[in-house]
Every structure is written in structure tokens, then in C-alpha cells.
Amino acid sequence: MQKYKCTVCGYIYDPAIGDPDGGIQPGTAFEDIPDSWVCPVCGAKKTEFVKEE
Amino acid sequence: MKPLEIKKGIYWVGAIDWDLRNFHGYSTQLGSTYNAYLIIDKKITLVDTVKHYMFEEMLERVKKLIDPSKIDYVISNHTEMDHSGSIPEIMDIAKNAVIICSPNGEKGLKKHFKKDWKFKVVNTGDSINIGKRNLNFVLMQMVHWPDSMAAYIPEDKLLLPNDAFGQHIASCERFDDEYGWDRVQTEAAKYYANIVLPFGAQVNKAIEAISGLDMDMIAPSHGLIWRSHIKDIIALYKKWANNVCEKKAVIVYDTMWHSTEKMAYAIKDVFEEKNIPCEIRNLQASHISDVVASILEAKYICIGSSTLNNGMLPTVSAFLTYIKGLAPKNRIGIAFGSYGWGGQSVSDIENILEQAKFELPIKGLKAQWVPDEAELNELKNKIGGIIK
Numbered sequence: 001m002q003k004y005k006c007t008v009c010g011y012i013y014d015p016a017i018g019d020p021d022g023g024i025q026p027g028t029a030f031e032d033i034p035d036s037w038v039c040p041v042c043g044a045k046k047t048e049f050v051k052e053e
Numbered sequence: 054m055k056p057l058e059i060k061k062g063i064y065w066v067g068a069i070d071w072d073l074r075n076f077h078g079y080s081t082q083l084g085s086t087y088n089a090y091l092i093i094d095k096k097i098t099l100v101d102t103v104k105h106y107m108f109e110e111m112l113e114r115v116k117k118l119i120d121p122s123k124i125d126y127v128i129s130n131h132t133e134m135d136h137s138g139s140i141p142e143i144m145d146i147a148k149n150a151v152i153i154c155s156p157n158g159e160k161g162l163k164k165h166f167k168k169d170w171k172f173k174v175v176n177t178g179d180s181i182n183i184g185k186r187n188l189n190f191v192l193m194q195m196v197h198w199p200d201s202m203a204a205y206i207p208e209d210k211l212l213l214p215n216d217a218f219g220q221h222i223a224s225c226e227r228f229d230d231e232y233g234w235d236r237v238q239t240e241a242a243k244y245y246a247n248i249v250l251p252f253g254a255q256v257n258k259a260i261e262a263i264s265g266l267d268m269d270m271i272a273p274s275h276g277l278i279w280r281s282h283i284k285d286i287i288a289l290y291k292k293w294a295n296n297v298c299e300k301k302a303v304i305v306y307d308t309m310w311h312s313t314e315k316m317a318y319a320i321k322d323v324f325e326e327k328n329i330p331c332e333i334r335n336l337q338a339s340h341i342s343d344v345v346a347s348i349l350e351a352k353y354i355c356i357g358s359s360t361l362n363n364g365m366l367p368t369v370s371a372f373l374t375y376i377k378g379l380a381p382k383n384r385i386g387i388a389f390g391s392y393g394w395g396g397q398s399v400s401d402i403e404n405i406l407e408q409a410k411f412e413l414p415i416k417g418l419k420a421q422w423v424p425d426e427a428e429l430n431e432l433k434n435k436i437g438g439i440i441k
Contacts, residue, residue, distance in 0.1 A: 008157065009255070010194035021410070041195060041255070 003052040004030045009042035012052055054113040056091065057227055059278060060209045060270065062185075066091045066099075066114040068107035071223045076135075079247045080340040083240065084223025087135050088274045090213060091115055092206075095184025096125040099150075100204060100213050101274055102139035111139060112146075121146045126173075126183065129154040130215035132161035132200045136274055144170055153181065155192050158200035175202070177262065191262050193217060195255040197248050203263065210269040217259065218286055220244045220276035230281035237277050241286060243346035244275070245293050250349070250379040256294035260287060296382040298352040302331040305344055306357030307368040312391030312423050313357045319429040320355055320389065323436045329353070336368035341375050348376075353385050353440070354411070356402050360392035365401050373402065377409045386411030387436065389418040396421070414439040 001015035013019065013033075018026040022040050024033055030049065037046055056064040067088040073081050087103035089111050097119060103111045115121050124147035129137055132154075140162070144150060151171045154162060159172045175181070175190040182188075189205045196217050203214040220240035226232040249256060264287075271279040271286070279286055302324045308314040317333060324331035332351075334344045348354050354376075358369040365373075386409075388402035399419050406413060415435060420428050 008199045010192070010199075041252070042199065 001029055004049040005052040006039045006042065006044055006049055008044040008048050009039060011039050011041040013049065054110055054117075056114040056117050059090070059227070059272060060211055062093045063206075063209060063211065064091045064093070064114070064118060065089075065227055065272070065278070066111055066118070068103040068110040069223050070104065070107060073221075073223070076221060079221070079342045081221040083221060085221040085275050086223055087111075088272065088276075088278075089136075089139075090272060091118060092183065092186065093118065094186055097123050098126040098128060098183050098188070099124050099143065100128045101130055101136045101215060102127070102143055104135045105138035105142075108139040108142045112142075122148065124150045126150060126181070127152050128188070128204055128213075129158050129162060130202050130204060130213065131198060131274065132158055132165060133198060133216075134165065136215065137162060137165065140170075141166055141168065144168065153188075153190075155190075155194075155200050155202040157194070157198075158202065161198075161200045191259070193255070193259040193262070195252045196259045197252055203259075205263070205266055205268075207267065210267050212263060212266060212268050212271045214259075214263070214271060215274045216248065217256075217273060218271055218279060218290070219248075219273035222276040224277065227278055228281070229277045229279050229286075232277050234282050234285065237282070238285075238289070239346075240276060241289065242293075242349055243342065245290070246345045246349040246379070247342050250293070250345070250381060253294040253296060253382070256290055260291060260294070293349060296384075297350070298383055299350045300329050301351040302329055302353035302355060303344070303348045303351045304331065304333045304355040304357065305336060305348075305369075305372060306334070306355075306389075307336040307359070307366040308357070308391075309359040309361065309366070310423075312420060313359045313389070315424055315429060316389050316391060316418070316420055316432060317355075317357050319424075319432050320357075320387070320436055323433050323440065324353070326437070327440055329440070336366075336372055341372050344372065345375065345379060348381065348384075352383075353387065354381075355387040355389065356406070357389045358398040358402060359390055360396050360398040363395050363397050365390070365398040369398075369402065373405045373409075377405060380409060382410065384411050386413050387415060387418065388413070389432070391420045391422070391424065393422055
């Protein structure tokens with residue numbers, strides 16, 4: 001599945017890992033994360049993320 | 054106001070803020086410095102600037118070396134205004150200068166200063182030749198802002214990492230060995246605890262990125278320059294980044310009529326009995342930025358508050374807000390407090406500690422009104438049972 005990178009802090013969202021502390025289970029595609037979710041490192045909104053090449 | 058040559062052709066041209074006592078809420082009892090560096094080469098390069106009100110001090114040092122209008126490059130390793138604050142003034146003088154910064158640095162500087170300056174954006178791996186030297190750039194995102202980066206000069210074995218490895222110390226000395234490792238280390242720890250602690254993963258990444266570099270000097274943007282204790286401070290950064298804790302306890306509390314204080318001192322006895330070093334901090338006496346320096350390496354963090362108006366005391370609430378944001382990991386939390394009726398403070402503290410991912414091996418340590426000896430002994434027994 002496609003990884004996404006936070007343009008603010010460089011954190012990479014890996015769907016295989018998810019973000020359990022943020023309530024996102026492993027295996028969740030980035031597109032399926034709710035809009036209220038924020039970057040676990042810097043708190044940036046989901047809209048700050050871009051596809052990781 | 055003299056510049057100081059730290060390497061052949063590279064000068065410290067910063068400013069010393071002797072009177073600074075409050076750095077956005079961080080208690081800076083020793084003041085601080087804003088370290089800017091001037092590199093005299095084919096392209097004259099200024100690395101970072103100083104807080105806006107100290108511009109004249111930096112300028113005076115620069116003028117002892119060169120005509121500041123000849124500056125070609127201004128490197129902005131970090132957008133925060135204690136380092137970028139004099140960029141507008143210097144750009145007014147050095148009309149042809151180009152600002153070199155990270156992608157987030159460009160965004161941030163434009164938002165801060167709304168100026169139409171010339172920018173050159175660099176990323177990790179980019180290098181700019183300034184004559185005899187090359188400036189190699191390493192992005193250090195979130196150490197401690199999105200824009201943070203370091204410049205490395207291989208010819209001089211010099212790393213300019215901005216806030217990383219910094220300390221808030223105003224001093225006549227410029228180098229670690231002149232000031233003394235113990236004193237620099239203490240302030241480096243306080244700086245890490247207050248500024249860098251949330252970003253352990255990013256610190257590890259940054260250290261990995263610089264670990265292969267041949268360095269004999271690290272010149273941060275605050276405090277002393279490292280030349281004798283480079284390995285020591287990097288080792289400490291690794292320890293702190295990985296939240297490696299010592300068997301140590303810190304008891305942080307506030308009290309109204311000394312009942313919660315009695316509990317705090319009873320808990321301290323338990324740690325003493327087990328030969329675990331234990332600090333005790335009353336939030337009416339200690340500044341939260343000093344308290345977090347104490348907890349940087351502490352495994353046990355005990356937090357106490359009386360119940361006031363069906364909640365915890367505001368000092369404790371502020372402290373917990375700070376701790377939650379700083380997000381220390383691998384910690385054991387113990388909440389305690391006295392109350393008259395209600396008694397919500399303890400569960401309120403526990404809720405926040407749980408959100409902050411503390412391990413809470415015991416809950417509900419409350420005492421009504423004034424705890425007597427039997428109650429304090431019971432408290433000691435309960436806590437003694439969970440401390441290994």
C-alpha cells in the first residue's frame with residue numbers, strides 16, 4: 001500500500017504499521033484515515049501529507 | 054564587541070543575552086547566547102543571526118572583520134526568531150545576499166517577514182561551494198522545527214547544527230572545555246528536556262545522518278561550542294532520544310494545607326529506603342522548566358495535587374500539559390493527593406498520565422483531610438510494593 005509523507009516534519013505514514021496510538025489500525029490505507037487525524041509527530045493535518053515516492 | 058576566530062577564517066559573531074531570564078516560558082537563569090558565525094571565503098557567508106534586539110551587537114562584531122554589505126550568503130538553519138530575527142536588518146545592508154535555507158525554512162521565513170528576498174532552497178545532500186570550502190546541508194526536520202537543518206564544512210571538520218546540542222548559557226567563555234563539562238552538560242540536559250524531548254525519533258535520524266561526518270567541532274546556536282566533548286554530548290543525545298532512564302524518582306506536587314506535601318515526603322521515604330535517588334519538587338518553588346530537566350532521566354515520576362474545586366491545582370495542571378506535550382517515554386507514573394470531599398485530583402492526574410502513555414502500576418492514592426501516621430504508612434506500603 002502507498003506510503004505518505006508529512007511535508008511539515010518528514011514523518012512517513014506506513015499503512016502496514018498504521019498509527020495505533022492515534023487510533024489507526026495497521027492495514028489502514030491513508031485514504032481511509034479520518035480527516036480529523038493528525039500527524040503523530042508534529043500535529044499537522046492530513047492535508048499536509050503527500051505520496052511518498 | 055570582538056569577533057572570535059573559531060577556525061581559520063570562521064568567526065563567532067553572535068550576541069550574549071546576559072539578562073535573559075524567560076525564553077518563551079523556559080526559565081533561563083544563566084541567560085543565553087545567540088551564536089552567529091561569519092565565514093570569510095570567496096563568498097562571504099553568515100550562518101544564522103541573532104535576536105532582533107541584539108542586531109547591533111552582531112553587526113559590530115561583523116564590522117570588525119568585513120564590510121557587511123559584502124555578505125553573499127545568509128544561511129538560515131532555523132526560522133525561529135532568536136536566530137532569524139536580525140535577517141531583515143542584515144538583508145537591508147547586504148543588498149545582494151541570498152538566503153540559503155530548507156524548503157520549510159523558505160515557507161517559514163516568508164510567513165514571518167513578508168519580504169521579497171532571494172532564496173536558495175537546499176535539501177539533504179546539497180552542497181554549495183563558497184571558495185576554499187563547501188557547505189554541505191543536512192535537513193534535521195523536527196530537531197526541533199520543521200525547517201531545522203545543519204550545515205557541515207568538511208574542510209574545517211565543523212558542524213553548524215543550530216539548536217541541536219545547544220544550551221542556554223551566557224558566558225565569557227565560548228568553548229565547552231573553558232566552561233567545564235559538568236556545567237555545560239547540566240544546561241544541555243535542561244535544553245534537551247525543554248526543547249527537544251518530544252522528538253527522539255527525529256534526533257536518532259539526525260544523529261545517524263551526521264554520524265559518518267569527520268567533525269572536530271560542533272558549533273550550536275546557543276551557548277558553548279563543543280570541541281572537547283563531542284563524543285560525550287552525542288552519547289547523551291542518543292541516551293535521551295531513546296528515553297533511557299536511570300533508577301531515579303522525581304516527586305512533583307503542589308499542596309494547599311500541607312496534606313499532599315505529607316504524602317509527597319512519605320513517598321520520598323519509600324524511594325530512599327530502596328536506595329533510589331529521589332528529588333522532590335514543589336511547583337510553588339520550582340519552575341516547570343527546571344522540573345522537566347530533573348525528570349529527563351527519571352524512571353519514576355510521582356505527581357501530587359490537592360483537590361481544589363473538584364479538580365487538580367492549576368500549577369499541576371500546567372505542569373501536566375507541559376509533560377504531555379514533551380512526551381517522555383518508558384516512564385512509571387504515580388498520582389497522589391489529599392482532599393476534603395470530592396477528591397477528583399488523583400483520577401484527573403491519572404487520566405492525563407495515561408493519555409501521555411505512562412505506565413500506572415497503582416491508582417487511587419488519596420488521603421482525606423490530613424493523613425495520619427497509619428495512613429501514611431499504608432501509602433508507603435502500597436508504593437513499596439510496586440517499586441522494583
